[in-house]
Amino acid sequence: MSESARRPPPAVSAVGLVAVALFAVPLAGLLSKVEWSTLVDDLSSAAAVDALRLSLVSSIGATAISVGLGLPLAWVLARANLRGRSFVRSLVLVPMVLPPVVGGVALLSAFSRTGLVGEPLYEWFGVQLTFTLWGAVLAEVFVAMPFFVITVEAAIRGFDSRYEDAAASLGARRWVTFGRVILPQIRPAVVAGAVLTWARALGEFGATITFAGNIAGRTQTLPLAVYLALEGRTSLALALSVVLLAVSLGVIVALRDRWLQRA
Numbered sequence: 001m002s003e004s005a006r007r008p009p010p011a012v013s014a015v016g017l018v019a020v021a022l023f024a025v026p027l028a029g030l031l032s033k034v035e036w037s038t039l040v041d042d043l044s045s046a047a048a049v050d051a052l053r054l055s056l057v058s059s060i061g062a063t064a065i066s067v068g069l070g071l072p073l074a075w076v077l078a079r080a081n082l083r084g085r086s087f088v089r090s091l092v093l094v095p096m097v098l099p100p101v102v103g104g105v106a107l108l109s110a111f112s113r114t115g116l117v118g119e120p121l122y123e124w125f126g127v128q129l130t131f132t133l134w135g136a137v138l139a140e141v142f143v144a145m146p147f148f149v150i151t152v153e154a155a156i157r158g159f160d161s162r163y164e165d166a167a168a169s170l171g172a173r174r175w176v177t178f179g180r181v182i183l184p185q186i187r188p189a190v191v192a193g194a195v196l197t198w199a200r201a202l203g204e205f206g207a208t209i210t211f212a213g214n215i216a217g218r219t220q221t222l223p224l225a226v227y228l229a230l231e232g233r234t235s236l237a238l239a240l241s242v243v244l245l246a247v248s249l250g251v252i253v254a255l256r257d258r259w260l261q262r263a
Helices: 010-033 036-043 046-079 085-097 100-111 118-125 133-158 161-169 174-202 206-211 222-229 234-262
Strands: none
Touching: 010 234, 036 046, 036 234, 046 085, 046 133, 046 174, 046 222, 046 234, 085 133, 100 118, 100 133, 100 206, 133 174, 133 206, 161 174, 174 234, 206 222, 222 234
């Protein structure tokens, strides 16, 4: 079949261009409104620095927790023959499609001072998660860890199980097999999942503001600072938006080859 025969019809291409415009025009509008002459001053302001610091601390912390908890979970979902595994997987992936605000309400119901788990935590240990940095980290873990789990589980499922069988026949225990046979082979997926998780945590808004609040210097991350700055400091909101846009584009470029290889 010739190359021209494989091309989509002109009408389909035209519709595709309209779809591209739906993504390109808003981003172009954002960039056109940025006050580039004051960008450095806006990003070096106290509000911006605090938001950047909190975002880095909370997103890196959320990513570390997601990797620590998500890697064993992905292994279980990929290899364990458990009854109800499909239900567990669905439960883990729910935050990916759940409205973030609803996720925040769920976190409040569970971990607030009167919540299912939060009440005994506060009464017995004096631990309060709401309106704290740890609350922001928890909210980000809740919405971001599914991205890590689904990425790594897919890699483990695609790993040739004959290598595991060979290791087992040589007397290697499961943890040794995972650490020395499986993990080195799925490392690119682990890195990609961690980067994707970090980017999702960095951009989290709904669950964070609902559960942890929007407290400057304590829980006000970049997206929350953008939301607040829109009320009176538009140039700061646009400057912080450019930072988040740059991070998003960087993640897409970094993971582009991996996604295209899957396709």
